Amino acid sequence: MMRESEIERQFDIIIENIKPNKGVYHLKTNKGEKCLKKISYGIQKLLFVYGAKEFLIEKGYSRVDKYSLNIEGEPYALVNEDIYTLSEWIPGRECDFHKTEEVRIAAKELAVLHEMSKGYDPPENSKLKSDLGRWPSLMDKRIKSLDKMRDMSRKKSNKGTFDLNYIKTVEFYKDLGRRALDILKNSSYYELCERTEVEKSFCHHDYTYHNIILDENNNVNIIDFDYCKREVRAYDIANFMTKVLKRVDWDISSAVDILDAYNSVSPLQKGEYNVIFAYLLFPQRYWRLANRYYYNEVNWGQGTFANKLDGLVQEQEAFLKFIEEFRKEYGV
Incomplete structure (x- = not known):
């Protein structure tokens, strides 16, 4: 209390x-x-x-x-x-991810934030929060945990809709995970981590609509830095893109809009597109949903979990089409 x-x-x-x-x-x-x-x-x-x-x-x-x-x-x-x-x-309204212009404004602001974050030395009495260099092992661990959760569901004597659908779909998402990990390992990820270390920049790590507050003049205010940490900027960009794209049926033009807007402020290097692609490809949302379900991380009803999984599965075709279009567009 x-x-x-x-x-x-x-x-x-x-x-x-x-x-x-x-x-x-x-x-x-x-x-x-x-x-x-x-x-x-x-x-x-x-x-x-x-x-x-x-x-x-x-x-x-x-x-x-x-x-x-x-x-x-x-x-x-x-x-x-x-x-x-x-x-x-902070007074204002949450960013509307269905409005192209607001998404563009938010993408530009993310680039401004990343540029402004360079040179940050944390206070001596603080704990450095960093995910630099961790993503290959994180991806590997999460791919393996998809198997563990499948075993948990198979052992259940009373399988629910979620369990049955999870068993049916897990191989598809494991394949995506392995592909993403392979791309990340063969990218310039570690060099980008070193560059980020030298620049002393940080990421917001939760750059989504309810943390992007627009005032009456469409100026962006950014709130809730609770998850911010040292991280390659490709993570923030891909995470933001996923939050937008899942709302617009994985329309490639939205991805292009976001990256064009970001580039207009802080141009991306060629190697960063491969890292963004790996993050976009990795089944993070699927892993997180299953993790919440099998380890009782959130107090949702069975129906909510089943509906969320069904929603993810319904996206598969549009997502695969998007991935292919993105690959061609950016030569990754």
Whole structure:
């Protein structure tokens, strides 16, 4: 249970109104509108995230949800061993991934963010969050876990719709995974990791519609940097593309629009397209859904899981067509 009086005391604010909003609290305070959030990771990781946002702000990139400091000058409050952050509430609307112009604006802003992130040295007391060099082993591990989950479903005496459909479809997605891993291993991935290390840049790692807030003049504000880390920018680009493309039936023209918009700000190197292609090809959404189902990671009903898997399977034809078109378009 959150104690509002403790939040008020530690952040030196007066809460006039508090309203739950999509996993956070929207506060009206004597110091303006704020976003209160309970975080699920430790203080050292939070200090990496805090440092990243402060670094952007100091470089003149202010359109982020800046953290408020507590009375001790720290970006968090400790309440009953829970960690809370308080940040600026950014007014505006979420980016609409069905609108080409808004997607283009968001793609350009992602390039700006990546450029502005260069040179970030995390605070000494923080924990460096990094996935550099990890993706080949992560992909390999996740491909193997698809087999483990298939074995789990086969052993079930009471198989549900999800289990039966998973057993039927897993080979298709394993093949995609192996192909993606092979492409990544034969790409310039490790050289790009080295370049990112030298540049000291970082990725947002959750650049999706609800974290891209557009104001009335279509300026982009980026919020929720909780997952940001050292990472090759191809990850952010491919992740953003997937979030858009799954909403527009894997239309190749949307992919071209995104990459053209990104390139207009920060041109990609030839080798980066292979890495983007590997990320696009890897069945991350399928793996994550199965992982959530077999390891009880989220509290969804059986029907929800079955419907989500069915939705993924329904995309197969459009996805394969897209992959072939992308391969030809970018010579990967």
